[in-house]
Amino acid sequence: MTAALRFDPIRLPPECETLRREVRDFLAEEIAAGSFDPHSPHGSDSDVPGFSRRVGERGWIGMTWPKKYGGHERSFLERYVVTEEMRVANAPTRRFFVADRQSGPVLLKYAPEHIKMDILPRICRGEVCFSIGMSEPNSGSDLFAAKTKATKTEGGYLINGTKIWTSSAQVANYMLAIFRTSPPTKENRRHGLTQFLVDMKTPGIKVNPIAQLTGKSEFNEVVFQDAFVPDDHLLGEIDGAWKQATSELAYERSGPERFLETYYVLTELVRALGEQPDNRGAEGIGRLVAQLHTMRRMSVSVAGMLHAGKEPVVEASIVKDIGTIWEQQLPQRVRDLAAFVEPDASNHEILDTVLPYAMKVAPKLTIQGGTTEVLRGIIARGLGLR
Amino acid sequence: MLILSRPPWGAIYHIARKIACKSVKLRCAELTLRRPLMLASQAALRTSVLVMAAAFPHHAAQQKTAHDARRNRPAEAGLTQAGNAVAESQNIVAETAERIFADLADAQTINRDSKAGWKAPLWQALSEAGLPLSWVAEDFGGSGASLAEGFGVLSAAGRFGIAVPLAETMLAGWLLSQAGISSPEGEMTVAPASPKDRIALNPDGSLSGRARGVPFAGDAGHFAVLAHNAGGVSIALVEAAACRIEAGLNLAGDASDSVTFNNARPVALKPAPKGFDQTALMLMGAVARSLQIAGALESMLDISVRYSNERVAFEKKISKFQAVQHNLARLAGETAAAMAAASSAADSIAHANGFDDAVFLEATAAKIRCAEAAEKGAAIAHQVHGAIGYTLEHILHRYTMRALAWRDDFGNESYWAVELGKRIAARGADELWPLVASR
Numbered sequence: 001m002t003a004a005l006r007f008d009p010i011r012l013p014p015e016c017e018t019l020r021r022e023v024r025d026f027l028a029e030e031i032a033a034g035s036f037d038p039h040s041p042h043g044s045d046s047d048v049p050g051f052s053r054r055v056g057e058r059g060w061i062g063m064t065w066p067k068k069y070g071g072h073e074r075s076f077l078e079r080y081v082v083t084e085e086m087r088v089a090n091a092p093t094r095r096f097f098v099a100d101r102q103s104g105p106v107l108l109k110y111a112p113e114h115i116k117m118d119i120l121p122r123i124c125r126g127e128v129c130f131s132i133g134m135s136e137p138n139s140g141s142d143l144f145a146a147k148t149k150a151t152k153t154e155g156g157y158l159i160n161g162t163k164i165w166t167s168s169a170q171v172a173n174y175m176l177a178i179f180r181t182s183p184p185t186k187e188n189r190r191h192g193l194t195q196f197l198v199d200m201k202t203p204g205i206k207v208n209p210i211a212q213l214t215g216k217s218e219f220n221e222v223v224f225q226d227a228f229v230p231d232d233h234l235l236g237e238i239d240g241a242w243k244q245a246t247s248e249l250a251y252e253r254s255g256p257e258r259f260l261e262t263y264y265v266l267t268e269l270v271r272a273l274g275e276q277p278d279n280r281g282a283e284g285i286g287r288l289v290a291q292l293h294t295m296r297r298m299s300v301s302v303a304g305m306l307h308a309g310k311e312p313v314v315e316a317s318i319v320k321d322i323g324t325i326w327e328q329q330l331p332q333r334v335r336d337l338a339a340f341v342e343p344d345a346s347n348h349e350i351l352d353t354v355l356p357y358a359m360k361v362a363p364k365l366t367i368q369g370g371t372t373e374v375l376r377g378i379i380a381r382g383l384g385l386r
Numbered sequence: 387m388l389i390l391s392r393p394p395w396g397a398i399y400h401i402a403r404k405i406a407c408k409s410v411k412l413r414c415a416e417l418t419l420r421r422p423l424m425l426a427s428q429a430a431l432r433t434s435v436l437v438m439a440a441a442f443p444h445h446a447a448q449q450k451t452a453h454d455a456r457r458n459r460p461a462e463a464g465l466t467q468a469g470n471a472v473a474e475s476q477n478i479v480a481e482t483a484e485r486i487f488a489d490l491a492d493a494q495t496i497n498r499d500s501k502a503g504w505k506a507p508l509w510q511a512l513s514e515a516g517l518p519l520s521w522v523a524e525d526f527g528g529s530g531a532s533l534a535e536g537f538g539v540l541s542a543a544g545r546f547g548i549a550v551p552l553a554e555t556m557l558a559g560w561l562l563s564q565a566g567i568s569s570p571e572g573e574m575t576v577a578p579a580s581p582k583d584r585i586a587l588n589p590d591g592s593l594s595g596r597a598r599g600v601p602f603a604g605d606a607g608h609f610a611v612l613a614h615n616a617g618g619v620s621i622a623l624v625e626a627a628a629c630r631i632e633a634g635l636n637l638a639g640d641a642s643d644s645v646t647f648n649n650a651r652p653v654a655l656k657p658a659p660k661g662f663d664q665t666a667l668m669l670m671g672a673v674a675r676s677l678q679i680a681g682a683l684e685s686m687l688d689i690s691v692r693y694s695n696e697r698v699a700f701e702k703k704i705s706k707f708q709a710v711q712h713n714l715a716r717l718a719g720e721t722a723a724a725m726a727a728a729s730s731a732a733d734s735i736a737h738a739n740g741f742d743d744a745v746f747l748e749a750t751a752a753k754i755r756c757a758e759a760a761e762k763g764a765a766i767a768h769q770v771h772g773a774i775g776y777t778l779e780h781i782l783h784r785y786t787m788r789a790l791a792w793r794d795d796f797g798n799e800s801y802w803a804v805e806l807g808k809r810i811a812a813r814g815a816d817e818l819w820p821l822v823a824s825r
Contacts (some may be wrong), residue, residue: 005684005718007726009733011825020823078389088819160546216414271815279804282811286803288809293747294727301726318722321715379718380711383691 056126070121133177218270480538544681671796
C-alpha cells in the first residue's frame with residue numbers, strides 16, 4: 001500500500017479571513033478609483049502607476065520576510081490569501097510578484113547582508129521589479145545547458161551571452177540569473193553554473209522586447225556584452241547554482257497563480273448562463289467548479305506543508321501539472337458551454353472579449369516556470385521510476 | 387499509514403480482541419496502554435502469536451504476503467513516508483481496520499479464493515473490533531468512534547478494495563443514529579442509494595417503493611431506510627426478510643441489488659431530525675465512496691509503479707520509458723486529486739453542524755473529481771500493466787473495477803455536477819469565488 005503522497009485537509013487559520021476582507025476592500029477601492037479593470041485581463045499590467053507602492057504600504061509584499069528587511073513576519077498562509085485574491089481580481093501584480101515570490105527569498109538566503117538591507121526593503125515598498133534570467137536561445141527546459149559566461153575579472157565578473165524569454169526584463173530593475181563560471185564535469189553536467197544578482201542599469205546590457213502572440217511584448221531577449229557584475233553580487237556557491245535552484249521550486253509551483261490564470265472566464269460563463277442554466281450548462285459549471293475546488297484544496301495543502309517547514313517537491317509539481325492543464329483547458333470548456341448563452345445575456349460583450357484573450361494566454365501556461373514534461377519527470381523521479 | 391513492526395502489533399490486536407472492551411475507543415486505549423508492555427515482554431508476545439495462529443489458521447500464510455506488501459511500499463522510492471486522508475497517523479481506529487485487512491483481506495489470497503471463504507472470517511474480525519458500527523454511539527449498540535476516525539477506516543477499505551458491506555453498515559448505523567434508532571448486529575445497508583429513488587412512508591407506518599443499485603442488499607440482515615410522507619422525512623430500520631430483493635452485480639462483481647418495499651413493516655421508525663433529508667444521506671454516501679475511490683487509486687498507483695519497475699521490455703524496465711513515466715505521473719496526479727478532494731470533504735463533514743452550501747460543495751466536488759480520477763486512473767493502471775492486468779488472475783481489477791463501480795453509488799458525477807452547477811448558478815457569478823475561497 002502506498003501512502004507516499006500527502007494532501008492533508010489543511011484549512012486556512014482565522015487570521016487569514018480577516019486579511020482576506022482587507023484585501024478585498026482594498027481591491028474594491030482600487031477598482032472604484034479606476035486603478036485597474038477586473039474585466040480586462042488583457043490590459044497592460046506592468047505600468048499601473050502607484051499600485052505596487054500602495055500594495056507595499058499595506059504590507060502585502062515580502063509578507064513572510066524578517067522585519068529588519070522591511071518584511072512583516074506574517075505566515076506563508078497569509079501570503080497565500082493575498083496572492084489568490086489579487087489573482088482572482090486580475091490585479092496588476094506583475095511588477096512586484098516575481099520579486100515577492102522568488103527573487104526576495106533567494107536574496108534572503110544567499111545575498112550578503114548589505115545587499116539584503118539595500119534591496120529587500122525596496123521590494124517590500126513595491127519599488128523594484130525583478131526578472132529571472134534562466135532560459136537561453138539553446139537552453140530552455142534544459143537549464144544546465146546554459147552558456148552565457150561569467151568571466152572573472154578584477155573585483156567581479158564580466159558577463160557575455162544572451163538570455164531569452166525573460167519576462168518583465170524591459171521594466172525590471174534587477175535580474176537574478178545563472179551564468180556559466182566553469183564547464184560541466186563528466187560526473188555532473190549540472191556543475192559550473194553560478195547564480196548572480198544583476199543590476200539592469202549596468203552598461204553592456206541590452207533588452208530587446210519580443211512580441212508575443214497576444215500582441216503584448218512581455219518577454220524579452222537580454223544581451224550581455226562585457227557587462228560587469230561585482231563580486232558581492234554572486235549568490236551562494238560558485239559553480240553550485242544547481243543546488244540552489246531546486247529548493248525554491250515548491251514555492252514557485254504550487255501557488256494559486258498556477259490554476260487561477262484564466263479564472264475570469266469561469267465567472268463570466270456563470271454570469272452569462274444565468275441563475276437557471278439548463279442541464280448541459282449546469283453540468284459544465286458543476287464539473288469545472290469541482291475541479292477548481294479540488295485544485296485549490298491541493299494547493300492549500302501544499303501551502304500548509306511549506307508553512308510547516310516541509311519540502312513537498314513532488315506534491316508541488318503535481319499541483320502545477322494538474323493546475324496549469326486545468327487553467328489551459330478552462331477557456332476551451334467555457335467556449336463549449338458559451339455556445340448556449342442567450343443573445344441578451346448581460347455580459348455578452350465581456351465574455352466575447354475575455355474568452356479569446358484567455359485562449360491566447362492558454363498555450364504558455366504549461367510551458368512557463370517548468371513545462372509539463374519537466375514536471376512529470378520530477379513526479380516520476382519521486383515515484384522511484386528514474 | 388504508520389508502519390509498525392509486525393509482531394507486536396499483530397499480537398496486540400489479537401490480544402485486544404480477547405479483552406471485553408465496549409468501544410473501539412476503549413479498545414484502542416487498551417492497545418495504547420499495552421503497547422510498551424508488549425514490547426517489553428517477549429514471553430507475552432510469543433503466547434499471543436500462538437493465540438493468533440489458533441484463531442486464524444491461514445493467518446501465517448497471509449502474514450508473508452502482507453509483510454511483502456509492506457516491504458514493497460514505494461517508501462523505497464524516496465518519497466516522504468506519510469499518513470493519508472483524515473490524519474490517519476492519529477487514527478488508531480483506521481489502523482485497527484488496516485491490520486485486519488492486511489491479515490484477512492489480502493488481495494492475492496482473496497483473488498484466488500473462488501468460494502469466498504475469506505468473507506466470514508473478515509466480517510467476524512471487523513465486527514469483533516466494533517468497526518461496522520463505528521459511527522453508532524455506545525448507547526445505541528455501536529462503538530462510538532468519531533466521524534473522522536470512521537472516514538479513515540473507509541480510506542483504508544478503499545486501499546484494500548474491500549468487498550464486504552463495511553462502508554454500507556457504517557452508513558446504515560450513522561443514518562439510524564440520526565433518528566436515535568439502535569443498530570442491530572450484523573450486515574446492514576442503506577436504501578435508497580440513489581438520489582432519484584424515493585421510498586414512501588404509508589399512513590399505516592409501512593413502507594413502499596423501490597430502491598435500485600443498493601450495495602450488498604442481498605448480504606444484509608437489515609436496511610436503514612430514509613422514507614418520505616407529507617409530514618416530512620423519517621428513518622426506519624427494516625428487516626431484509628420484509629422486502630423483495632432482486633440480485634444484481636456492479637462492475638466489480640459485488641452485489642448491487644434492487645430492493646422493493648411493498649407495505650413493508652419497519653422494526654423501528656422515527657422522524658428524521660430537522661434539516662436532515664435524502665440529500666444529506668446521498669452526500670454522506672458520496673463522501674464515503676469518494677474516500678474508497680481515492681484509496682483504490684492509491685493502490686492502483688502503488689502496484690502500477692511496482693510492476694513498471696519489474697517488467698522488462700525492449701531490454702529495459704518499462705519504468706525507464708518516458709512515455710510510461712509520464713503516464714504514471716498522471717496517475718499520481720489523479721490519485722493526489724482524489725485524495726485531496728475526498729479527505730477535504732470528509733474533514734468538512736466531520737467539522738460541520740449540518741449539510742450547508744459549503745459541505746454541499748465539498749461533498750459533490752469530491753464525488754465528481756474522484757469519479758473523474760477513477761476513469762483516468764484506472765485506464766492508466768491497465769495501460770501500464772498490459773495484458774496481464776486484464777486477467778482475472780491479476781489483482782489489478784480488484785481496484786480498477788471497484789473504483790469505477792463506486793462512481794455509480796449515491797449519485798454519479800454527472801448527477802452531482804448538474805446539482806452543483808445549479809446551486810452555483812442560483813448563488814450568482816460573484817458568489818462563486820467567495821464560496822471556493824471559504825474552504
